[in-house]
Amino acid sequence: MSRFARLCQTSIGAKQVMAVTGLLLFGFVIGHLLGNLLVFAGRDSLNGYAHKLRDLGALLWVVRVVLLVVFLAHVGSALRLWRLNRAARPEPYAVEAHLVTTYAGRTIVMSGLLILAYVVYHLMHFTLGATNPEYLKLMDPKGLPDVYRMMVLGFSNAAVSGVYIVAMILLGFHLSHGLTSFFQTVGLNHPAYNPCFKRVGPVAGVVIAIGYISIPLAVLAGLVK
Amino acid sequence: MNLTLRIWRQRNAQERGSLVSYEAKDISPDMSFLEMLDVVNERLIAKGEEPVAFDHDCREGICGMCSLVINGLAHGGRRATTTCQLHMRHFKDGDVITVEPWRSRAFPVVRDLVVDRTAFDRVIHAGGFVSSNAGGAPDANALPVPRDDAEKAMDAAACIGCGACVASCPNGSAMLFVAAKVSHLAHLPQGHPERAQRVLGMVHQMDLEGFGNCTNHTECEAVCPKEVSISHIAKMNREFIRASVLEA
Ligand code: HEM
Ligand code: FES
Secondary structure (H helix, E strand, O other), rough: HHHHHHHHHHHHHHHHHHHHHHHHHHHHHHHHEEEEEHHHHOHHHHHHHHHHHHHHOHHHHHHHHHHHHHHHHHHHHHOOOOOOOOEEEEEOOOOOOOOOOOOOOOOHHHHHHHHHHHHHHHHHHHOOOOOOOOHHHEEOOOOOOOHHHHHHHHHHHHHHHHHHHHHHHHHHHHHHHHHHHHHHHHOOOOOOOOHHHHHHHHHHHHHHHHHHHHHHHHOOOOOOO | OEEEEEEEEOOOOOOOOOEEEEEOOOOOOOEHHHHHHHHHHHHHHOOOOOOOOOOOOOOOOOOOOOEEEEEEEEHOOOOOOOOHHHHHOOOOOEEEEEEEEEOOOOOOEEOOOOEEOOOHHHHHOOOOOOOOOOOOOOOOOOOOHHHHHHHHHHHHOOOOOOOOOHOOOOOOOOOHHHHHHHHHHHHHHHHHHHHHHHHHHHHHHHOHHHOOOOOOOOOOHOOOOOOOOOOOHHHHHHHHHHHHOOOO
């Protein structure tokens, strides 16, 4: 174990932690999106799905704890590397210029930190009921917790939707650089596949952002009510 | 052509430096950047002022001594070009050109534009060599090396250790330099016996020297005068994972 901890402290080891945890979070983001999109299939579909998740019981808690550990490892590693990277250039350049780096790449720590802030708010809003305790009491006619109503009520508030939309755009930027980075970090680099690796991040970022944003937009437009 | 130079002047490692402006008049577009600085220095000396200190040696793009961040880009940012091979015809009459040293905690400024790059030597000491006695030159093809491996090793060996990768990386990472050395030897049979120790040792030393960590900006590859590819960084990542899992 101490050997593993030592490896995670090296520059490349810490990057492997970022990459593996990043990929797991990416998997979660996809799964969460697919679940949320059930809102378009109607109240019963979404509430039934949410109920099945709750019914997992102990397994749900295992997944939650694993996600939390993965998230903390990703953020912890990111902040440590960020601190080291800043220390690596104490005297900045008077003239800053770049040739190829992308906006998403240069802002990855910022997008990450804002996503972190958003996740905290999101959990307080929909999962813990800290901001809107009444959400957790909503029941549908079948007697299931009414996740559908909660979404509609939540996103009917333009400010809540706005924050959500901005956060999802940031997630798109983060994944645009992050997912493409993943391949290089774990050593996947081959002339035959590099064009694909380069594209998959930006494409996934855009698709995921649009997927999530479609929900508040549909609520605000009155398509989902 | 007439130019305005803003050059970083710093007396020694302890004192703080600053950008100082100089007028460089009647510069020939056929001069290299370093020849232009030579002219500026001759005029400074004639006026009794201290000339600008900068590193150089071969002046033909093969030794890796010249450096300089020119308008924010290492070696001026032209493809496959060292500062000594950068010509003034790429600038326009009346340009203001800012010239700074490599900026990295691991490369402290010695004077003006000269930085101390011995951190790279210490990284090499930590494993960037083959320690078995190879004897005389072997017969051709006595030790078969697949063509692709030979090509990749050669591409990595093209690294001249100038440090432009560190200078250009927004994180001040030395991954491209270290990767070039690791990948070069990992592709050749002579490098295999010490493969694991090499990558673990060199990465450890790279971290100790205070270089930053790669976040795949790929600026290093873009400025590298020898066009060393970031595919070598991926190779080093694989070597590191392999060594961590199988050995150590
Ligand atoms: C749902 C949340 C998140 C997802 C899906 C995600 C995904 C990813 C992925 C796939 C990578 C690529 C790993 C690599 O470089 O190989 C990455 C990198 C990174 N993430 Fe995240 N991340 C999330 C949250 C965060 C948070 C909260 C931070 C907080 C600071 C953060 C900071 C970073 C940083 C600094 C990198 C390094 C970028 C690089 O190496 O180029 N991420 N992320
Ligand atoms: S002086 Fe030798 S490479 Fe430029």
